Amino acid sequence: MSDEITVVKCGGGLSAHRETICQDLAAVAAGGPVVLVHGGAAQLDELAAQLGVPQRRLRTPGGSSSRYTDPATLDVLLMTMAGRVKPALVASLSRHGARPMGLTGMDAGLVTARRAGAHKAVVDGRTRMIRDDHSGRIHAVDPAPLHLLLDAGLLPVLSPPALGTEGEPVNVDADRIAAAVAGVLAERRPVRLVLLTSAPGVLRDPEDPGSLLPRLTVSAGSLGEADARGGMTAKLQAARAALDSGVSQVVVADGRITHPVREALAGAGTRIEKAAPFESGNV
Amino acid sequence: MSDEITVVKCGGGLSAHRETICQDLAAVAAGGPVVLVHGGAAQLDELAAQLGVPQRRLRTPGGSSSRYTDPATLDVLLMTMAGRVKPALVASLSRHGARPMGLTGMDAGLVTARRAGAHKAVVDGRTRMIRDDHSGRIHAVDPAPLHLLLDAGLLPVLSPPALGTEGEPVNVDADRIAAAVAGVLAERRPVRLVLLTSAPGVLRDPEDPGSLLPRLTVSAGSLGEADARGGMTAKLQAARAALDSGVSQVVVADGRITHPVREALAGAGTRIEKAAPFESGNV
Amino acid sequence: MNVACPECVADVKVAQQPELNEILECGECAGELEVISLDPLMVAVAPEAEEDWGE
Amino acid sequence: MNVACPECVADVKVAQQPELNEILECGECAGELEVISLDPLMVAVAPEAEEDWGE
Ligand SMILES: [Zn+2]
Ligand SMILES: [Zn+2]
Numbered sequence: 089m090s091d092e093i094t095v096v097k098c099g100g101g102l103s104a105h106r107e108t109i110c111q112d113l114a115a116v117a118a119g120g121p122v123v124l125v126h127g128g129a130a131q132l133d134e135l136a137a138q139l140g141v142p143q144r145r146l147r148t149p150g151g152s153s154s155r156y157t158d159p160a161t162l163d164v165l166l167m168t169m170a171g172r173v174k175p176a177l178v179a180s181l182s183r184h185g186a187r188p189m190g191l192t193g194m195d196a197g198l199v200t201a202r203r204a205g206a207h208k209a210v211v212d213g214r215t216r217m218i219r220d221d222h223s224g225r226i227h228a229v230d231p232a233p234l235h236l237l238l239d240a241g242l243l244p245v246l247s248p249p250a251l252g253t254e255g256e257p258v259n260v261d262a263d264r265i266a267a268a269v270a271g272v273l274a275e276r277r278p279v280r281l282v283l284l285t286s287a288p289g290v291l292r293d294p295e296d297p298g299s300l301l302p303r304l305t306v307s308a309g310s311l312g313e314a315d316a317r318g319g320m321t322a323k324l325q326a327a328r329a330a331l332d333s334g335v336s337q338v339v340v341a342d343g344r345i346t347h348p349v350r351e352a353l354a355g356a357g358t359r360i361e362k363a364a365p366f367e368s369g370n371v
Numbered sequence: 372m373s374d375e376i377t378v379v380k381c382g383g384g385l386s387a388h389r390e391t392i393c394q395d396l397a398a399v400a401a402g403g404p405v406v407l408v409h410g411g412a413a414q415l416d417e418l419a420a421q422l423g424v425p426q427r428r429l430r431t432p433g434g435s436s437s438r439y440t441d442p443a444t445l446d447v448l449l450m451t452m453a454g455r456v457k458p459a460l461v462a463s464l465s466r467h468g469a470r471p472m473g474l475t476g477m478d479a480g481l482v483t484a485r486r487a488g489a490h491k492a493v494v495d496g497r498t499r500m501i502r503d504d505h506s507g508r509i510h511a512v513d514p515a516p517l518h519l520l521l522d523a524g525l526l527p528v529l530s531p532p533a534l535g536t537e538g539e540p541v542n543v544d545a546d547r548i549a550a551a552v553a554g555v556l557a558e559r560r561p562v563r564l565v566l567l568t569s570a571p572g573v574l575r576d577p578e579d580p581g582s583l584l585p586r587l588t589v590s591a592g593s594l595g596e597a598d599a600r601g602g603m604t605a606k607l608q609a610a611r612a613a614l615d616s617g618v619s620q621v622v623v624a625d626g627r628i629t630h631p632v633r634e635a636l637a638g639a640g641t642r643i644e645k646a647a648p649f650e651s652g653n654v
Numbered sequence: 655m656n657v658a659c660p661e662c663v664a665d666v667k668v669a670q671q672p673e674l675n676e677i678l679e680c681g682e683c684a685g686e687l688e689v690i691s692l693d694p695l696m697v698a699v700a701p702e703a704e705e706d707w708g709e
Numbered sequence: 710m711n712v713a714c715p716e717c718v719a720d721v722k723v724a725q726q727p728e729l730n731e732i733l734e735c736g737e738c739a740g741e742l743e744v745i746s747l748d749p750l751m752v753a754v755a756p757e758a759e760e761d762w763g764e
Contacts, residue, residue, distance in 0.1 A: 171454025
């Protein structure tokens with residue numbers, strides 16, 4: 089058994105590959121501690137459509153865009169993450185011999201968050217004051233319950249939401265949960281982070297699967313030479329945060345292959361590295 | 372801190388009293404280990420109606436009636452239990468100072484079940500072979516993960532489904548989960564079981580709240596003098612199973628009052644007792 | 655509508671709209687038959703239930 | 710449709726169908742106003758956002 093903890097993030101877009109991912113995770117978990125963090129944006133949209141809950145985006149003055157997590161969407165998010173995506177992962181991991189334990193960030197106050205305060209954003213083309221958005225930023229991750237479960241041979245299966253300061257659910261980004269979890273676990277033990285995606289890794293040109301970057305150097309002011317758009321930007325920011333917290337290895341890799349985690353650890357995908365201080369010209 | 376574990380079962384019908392129940396549970400949990408087991412039948416029916424999933428009953432040749440847990444209903448059950456009822460309990464318990472951890476019976480293989488085999492049942496007035504019913508009977512409860520969480524000061528919040536022998540979710544009765552959990556925990560430590568209900572306790576006449584039985588003696592062949600119908604029969608069978616497993620105290624009590632758990636432990640409701648062998652005439 | 659009992663070959667009467675997996679009883683041999691196909695209508699001897707699964 | 714700016718009392722033009730919590734800008738003093746009631750239409754000076762919550 090290795091002492092090194094492997095944290096794997098798996099997005100909802102990879103649900104078609106759940107069985108192979110879980111089989112691979114169970115194999116890795118047989119050799120050392122594993123934490124799985126999952127999202128489920130595609131499944132959230134699907135359930136919201138089934139229930140007739142409109143999904144809207146918020147665009148902030150800062151230019152970023154995020155899901156408008158109003159109370160109805162928060163309900164759909166909980167049902168999706170805790171009631172659909174997670175049980176399917178727990179069942180699959182169990183069938184492959186692992187001992188998974190499904191958690192949201194709320195459980196045991198594992199992931200705490202500060203909910204967004206009243207802020208201005210553009211919704212459906214109009215600027216509005218937003219007061220009922222249940223999304224926010226990670227405040228802290230408590231590593232104690234995770235170490236407890238890992239030491240008992242369990243495989244935590246973690247997802248949003250986090251627990252807000254008023255004891256309410258708060259939607260936070262799953263990539264950031266993965267990075268924050270890897271970061272706090274790294275305070276005590278060596279940790280590697282694998283971010284599974286629906287591409288071969290980070291591409292120089294998103295349209296060209298052949299433009300895979302085997303290595304990518306990020307710094308405080310730059311996400312390197314990747315043409316990072318949309319979801320990949322968030323992933324690379326999370327990767328950088330994990331490296332800053334002492335995570336020893338961060339890989340963005342393909343979740344659609346037969347042994348996605350073991351291949352990523354063996355060199356597939358894109359290894360993210362921190363610029364050495366003297367290299368970082370554009371901080 | 373007491374060494375005695377308090378297992379509390381709370382049905383979905385008590386959702387209007389969630390805050391007072393959780394406040395009381397948190398107070399009890401501050402003094403000793405607590406496990407909460409919950410159902411959510413009413414919430415399941417509500418979500419099934421929202422999603423247009425018809426709910427049917429199975430009537431077996433043996434005369435009993437149960438929810439027809441077809442695949443669509445199992446999906447609704449998971450979303451209800453893990454995605455709606457449990458997060459609301461976890462959030463409320465957190466607000467009241469407890470450290471809850473939400474679990475289904477699938478997590479860590481906590482509650483394993485044997486799924487019903489092909490069997491005949493009457494559905495909508497017609498006798499049919501049923502092969503797609505995802506309900507079953509509890510096979511075993513693993514006390515180890517529960518002791519692990521309790522020893523760490525956490526409050527497990529447990530619900531159906533259980534984990535089937537093929538690694539699939541299986542719907543089992545929440546009262547029976549509570550009884551089985553109390554039973555296996557009692558192998559190592561003293562355990563008391565409180566079954567919260569929407570009545571003052573067990574009534575001699577269900578129409579007359581004044582007919583509360585302060586004590587009720589059950590035996591292998593009899594559920595005593597209670598006019599037990601519907602849900603109460605299942606509760607009393609669970610109570611009897613818990614007593615048979617060495618649980619020291621079983622109370623059926625009112626979940627609608629201000630301190631439901633503490634009052635139940637102080638003598639409110641109906642205390643269920645096992646007939647001494649010489650008393651049990653109708654075994 | 656009728657169907658032949660696979661056990662005793664007697665005619666078994668079928669309701670207007672049979673359902674898949676519905677159980678019919680043969681009036682002749684009292685055997686239990688399961689509807690295993692609707693179009694064409696086919697029945698087979700119903701398997702024994704493993705046990706009473708009601709709780 | 711117009712509404713008076715609570716800061717400078719200038720007339721502020723409102724879209725055909727204003728929404729609750731919508732932000733309007735006063736052409737006169739450039740202040741940001743929030744629609745706090747639709748019927749009757751009422752606006753108030755919009756609070757400062759605590760910070761940019763985009764990630
Ligand atoms: Zn016949
Ligand atoms: Zn003005």
